[in-house]
Amino acid sequence: MRRALTILLLLAPGLGLVIALMGSVFYLAVMQSFGLMNFAGESALSLSYWQTMLAEPRYWRALQYSTYIATTSSLLAVALAYPLALLLRKPFRGSLLLSALIKAPLLVPGLVAAFLFINVIAYHGVINELMVRTGLWDKPIRMQNDANGYGVIFLQLWKQMPFAFLLLSGAVQGLPEPVLLAARDLGAGTMARFRKIVLPLTANAMQASLILIFIGAAGDFSFQAAAGPTSKHSLATLMSNLQGEQGDWNSAAVVAVTLMALSLFGSAILALAVRGIQRLVR
Amino acid sequence: MHFGGFSALNGVSFTASRDEFITLLGPSGCGKTTLLNIVAGFLKPTKGSLHVDGSDLLAVPPENRDSAMCFQSYALFPHLNVADNIAFGPRQKGVKKNETVARVENLLAQLGLQLHAQKLPNALSGGQQQRVALARALAVKPGLVLFDEPLSNLDAKLRDQVRNEIRALQKQVGFTALYVTHDQAEALAMSDRILLLNNGVVEQEGSPKDIYFRPKTRFAADFIGAANIHAGRAEGGVLHTAFGPLRTADGADGDVTLVWRPEAVLLGAGAVNSLVGKVAAVAFQGAYSDVFLAAGNETVRLQVAGNLDVTAGADLQFSVAPENVISVTDGGR
Numbered sequence A: 001m002r003r004a005l006t007i008l009l010l011l012a013p014g015l016g017l018v019i020a021l022m023g024s025v026f027y028l029a030v031m032q033s034f035g036l037m038n039f040a041g042e043s044a045l046s047l048s049y050w051q052t053m054l055a056e057p058r059y060w061r062a063l064q065y066s067t068y069i070a071t072t073s074s075l076l077a078v079a080l081a082y083p084l085a086l087l088l089r090k091p092f093r094g095s096l097l098l099s100a101l102i103k104a105p106l107l108v109p110g111l112v113a114a115f116l117f118i119n120v121i122a123y124h125g126v127i128n129e130l131m132v133r134t135g136l137w138d139k140p141i142r143m144q145n146d147a148n149g150y151g152v153i154f155l156q157l158w159k160q161m162p163f164a165f166l167l168l169s170g171a172v173q174g175l176p177e178p179v180l181l182a183a184r185d186l187g188a189g190t191m192a193r194f195r196k197i198v199l200p201l202t203a204n205a206m207q208a209s210l211i212l213i214f215i216g217a218a219g220d221f222s223f224q225a226a227a228g229p230t231s232k233h234s235l236a237t238l239m240s241n242l243q244g245e246q247g248d249w250n251s252a253a254v255v256a257v258t259l260m261a262l263s264l265f266g267s268a269i270l271a272l273a274v275r276g277i278q279r280l281v282r
Numbered sequence B: 001m002h003f004g005g006f007s008a009l010n011g012v013s014f015t016a017s018r019d020e021f022i023t024l025l026g027p028s029g030c031g032k033t034t035l036l037n038i039v040a041g042f043l044k045p046t047k048g049s050l051h052v053d054g055s056d057l058l059a060v061p062p063e064n065r066d067s068a069m070c071f072q073s074y075a076l077f078p079h080l081n082v083a084d085n086i087a088f089g090p091r092q093k094g095v096k097k098n099e100t101v102a103r104v105e106n107l108l109a110q111l112g113l114q115l116h117a118q119k120l121p122n123a124l125s126g127g128q129q130q131r132v133a134l135a136r137a138l139a140v141k142p143g144l145v146l147f148d149e150p151l152s153n154l155d156a157k158l159r160d161q162v163r164n165e166i167r168a169l170q171k172q173v174g175f176t177a178l179y180v181t182h183d184q185a186e187a188l189a190m191s192d193r194i195l196l197l198n199n200g201v202v203e204q205e206g207s208p209k210d211i212y213f214r215p216k217t218r219f220a221a222d223f224i225g226a227a228n229i230h231a232g233r234a235e236g237g238v239l240h241t242a243f244g245p246l247r248t249a250d251g252a253d254g255d256v257t258l259v260w261r262p263e264a265v266l267l268g269a270g271a272v273n274s275l276v277g278k279v280a281a282v283a284f285q286g287a288y289s290d291v292f293l294a295a296g297n298e299t300v301r302l303q304v305a306g307n308l309d310v311t312a313g314a315d316l317q318f319s320v321a322p323e324n325v326i327s328v329t330d331g332g333r
Helices: A002-033 A048-054 A057-087 A095-107 A110-121 A126-133 A150-173 A177-185 A190-201 A203-218 A222-227 A235-245 A249-281 B032-040 B082-092 B097-110 B126-138 B156-174 B184-190 B208-213 B218-223
Strands: B021-025 B067-070 B144-148 B176-181 B193-198 B201-206 B228-234 B238-241 B244-247 B254-260 B274-284 B288-295 B298-305 B315-319 B326-328
Touching: A002 A249, A048 A249, A057 A150, A057 A203, A057 A235, A057 A249, A095 A150, A110 A126, A110 A150, A110 A222, A150 A203, A150 A222, A177 A190, A177 B067, A190 A203, A190 A249, A190 B082, A203 A249, A222 A235, A235 A249, B021 B032, B021 B184, B032 B067, B032 B144, B032 B176, B067 B126, B082 B097, B082 B126, B097 B126, B126 B156, B156 B184, B176 B184, B184 B208, B193 B208, B193 B218, B201 B208, B201 B218, B218 B228, B218 B254, B218 B326, B228 B238, B228 B298, B244 B274, B288 B315
Parallel strands: B021 B176, B021 B193, B067 B144, B144 B176
Antiparallel strands: B193 B201, B228 B254, B238 B244, B254 B326, B274 B288, B274 B315, B288 B298
């Protein structure tokens, strides 16, 4: 009993804070999505906010768009981080510099990165000016706020890939050299070694990377607001729009709950996918 | 083989016959593992060649060589069970499924691992892991099996057992073995031939008996087994040591280094090489006793069968037959 109490007390400052903050936000969002706990009006249990939102095409477009951005960004970030982590597994001349450059985006706030990016790809930005001046292009090309969200995905990769790199390089560096040599000695080529040894043994790091990036990208506001397509909302910008411009807290709460659900289910699906891959490659 | 300015191997050359058991023996840092890694293909020599049945192997990557290695740390794949570890090589080499299953079952039976087939490596003892590593290497039916100090992580009793198993399996299955160790007892017990390495060069090459009974250099005599070494100027085939005059069978003269083994002694006076020293210490070892004698600034070690009942400080007379006194060079680098 005393031991259990000690453990509980030790956990309380950390876990308690997380549960209190997470729990209260989640509770508020869920309640408000059902018309309860309104700060600016009467509170009454209602399904109408969900009914209205589920009938709105922009809601579904935002959900689809956020899912697309989060999935693509997380998969691409991990796909890019893996070879870099493997390349930098053993030190070589310049490897420290390369490693520092890869991690540099971690120091730049996302919004700053988005504005830098816009300066580069804007109609009168660096790329267009350069290409027109050198005569390679007749006139500037419109790249900013592209309809497919490529700019947002690029920014997500730029910002999120270092996280994946940090996690994966730790895992890859932890692989025992003799195990990799043994696989090679037994006839496994580069790809076979990656599929049969590296991937299963670093799956936990891959899983963590995918989940962290997915959640971050699904809830992105700043990249979407600065560089995203003007014709589409992400869930975060839709939420902001509903609450900020329309003052509709309850509908915003519906989107917030959807965003949390997307993070949860997306993470679960990615985790299961990684486990599946792990079993498949054995 | 050079690493920067350091020469790890220098002018090493040897040949191996089919089904021969060759041991690369030497102290830490002598280049034996480097040589093994070159043969495996993990390292490329600065210069030199490596031929198997007449074809040059240096351009062949490790995955395409007809060899398999047993690593010091076993290097088992931690996420695969025992059966899958053993099947890994055949699967990579494109062996048919039926044949792979048959090989795995045979090796599990041969190495007494049937009950552990579905276990992960971390559920096995050190000896069992070493057997799995051996089975995994043999599953690809390699012409050459490379052993990198495979017994160094096992306790003494298990080491004896596994070394006998390896040797028996090598004879039974039939493969050429290149075995790296720094343990001279292991090398003497297992090898057809020993390459004794020191500072990147082959100090001596020969059968275990050759190297033990006829060491050519001071290093070879000292590294393999225990040796009593006397250096000095011999006249008329006799070197005057602090224990008495020592004569060799070949009657070497001039500056000589003479070696004799601790067990090559007879207690009491002999016709020649009758020596005497004061007992410094006696260590009972069960089957024999180690007796350490001192005279002047020199000490020697005798190994006498059974329990020798002498006390420290007493004089002890012994003799060494001249044919057991070997003249060696200082050798090496």
